[in-house]
Amino acid sequence: MKNILIVGAGGQIGSELVPHLRGIYGVNNVVATDLDDNKLQALSDGPVVKLDALDGERFSDIVKKYNIDTIFNMVALLSATGEKDPMLAWKINMGALENSLNIAKDNKCAVFTPSSIGAFGPNTPHDNTPQDTIMHPTTIYGVCKVSGELLSNYYHTRFGVDTRSVRFPGIISNVTLPGGGTTDYAVEIYYDAIRYNKYTSNLGKDTFLDMMYMPDALDACVQLMEADPAKLIHRNSFNITAMSFDPEMIAAEIRKHNPDFILDYNVDEVKQSIANSWPNSMEDKCAREEWGWNPKYDLSKMTVDMLEKVKIKFDKGLI
Ligand code: SER
Numbered sequence: 151m152k153n154i155l156i157v158g159a160g161g162q163i164g165s166e167l168v169p170h171l172r173g174i175y176g177v178n179n180v181v182a183t184d185l186d187d188n189k190l191q192a193l194s195d196g197p198v199v200k201l202d203a204l205d206g207e208r209f210s211d212i213v214k215k216y217n218i219d220t221i222f223n224m225v226a227l228l229s230a231t232g233e234k235d236p237m238l239a240w241k242i243n244m245g246a247l248e249n250s251l252n253i254a255k256d257n258k259c260a261v262f263t264p265s266s267i268g269a270f271g272p273n274t275p276h277d278n279t280p281q282d283t284i285m286h287p288t289t290i291y292g293v294c295k296v297s298g299e300l301l302s303n304y305y306h307t308r309f310g311v312d313t314r315s316v317r318f319p320g321i322i323s324n325v326t327l328p329g330g331g332t333t334d335y336a337v338e339i340y341y342d343a344i345r346y347n348k349y350t351s352n353l354g355k356d357t358f359l360d361m362m363y364m365p366d367a368l369d370a371c372v373q374l375m376e377a378d379p380a381k382l383i384h385r386n387s388f389n390i391t392a393m394s395f396d397p398e399m400i401a402a403e404i405r406k407h408n409p410d411f412i413l414d415y416n417v418d419e420v421k422q423s424i425a426n427s428w429p430n431s432m433e434d435k436c437a438r439e440e441w442g443w444n445p446k447y448d449l450s451k452m453t454v455d456m457l458e459k460v461k462i463k464f465d466k467g468l469i
Pocket of ligand 1: 230320331332
């Protein structure tokens with residue numbers, strides 16, 4: 151990777167991936183694009199360009215202008231938002247991918263596109279979910295993710311495009327809030343722990359989901375894209391996980407630092423039914439074997455860091 155383009159750079163992952171990649175590959179070699187001017191402003195220590203990822207012509211011009219060799223396609227409407235307007239989610243999620251793949255084909259770029267635990271469905275084995283298994287998701291988000299995995303593999307075998315992907319679990323971070331995801335509660339709980347010492351969970355007790363702290367997610371992006379292609383048996387997409395917990399477990403971890411922290415419940419039926427259709431915990435040995443995946447943060451280490459960083463934001467009046 152020398153000249154990198156990040157599409158959807160203002161989102162939850164993109165907004166941290168940009169500085170991470172700029173730190174490794176050089177500030178001027180990582181171009182951030184997004185629709186939102188304010189989000190681009192926050193990334194303007196290096197090149198930023200306003201782009202609607204569905205505008206293929208402009209997308210292609212930017213790739214040519216900056217001599218891009220790697221595209222990170224981070225555009226997506228998340229699972230709960232997707233259910234509000236399924237056809238809009240299909241249009242955006244698949245449209246951004248279609249443009250990324252075609253532009254990569256024409257300009258010899260590699261493409262990273264995140265897939266998700268959302269690619270699985272109710273009839274997938276929920277515990278130790280294998281790498282290769284039944285994938286019949288019941289959300290439009292999941293339908294886009296499975297379609298995207300297949301399309302990316304197709305572009306690899308048919309046109310030789312270097313497509314790679316991971317199935318991210320819920321990503322927990324302290325910079326940009328996620329929006330409209332089923333796993334968002336695991337971010338919100340830290341913010342509310344600092345602000346109110348209380349959190350009302352929209353997922354019920356015993357709802358186990360895979361999760362990951364952002365620094366590990368960023369490492370996964372770099373490690374996979376730098377991996378020796380000869381070692382990749384899979385491509386689109388690798389199961390990766392760092393931890394699996396339910397709301398009671400994360401609350402118990404927070405109580406080690408804030409003993410009076412209160413957790414109660416007000417279950418969101420849409421999110422709950424989505425969460426019920428996803429794995430409790432994935433098995434990620436193919437990623438470990440094929441490109442050395444090895445996360446650094448577990449629930450307790452992540453909780454220490456999240457509480458510390460969110461408290462700083464609170465003290466500075468940023469939240
Ligand atoms: N975090 C995503 C969501 O909840 C899953 O990939 O929609």
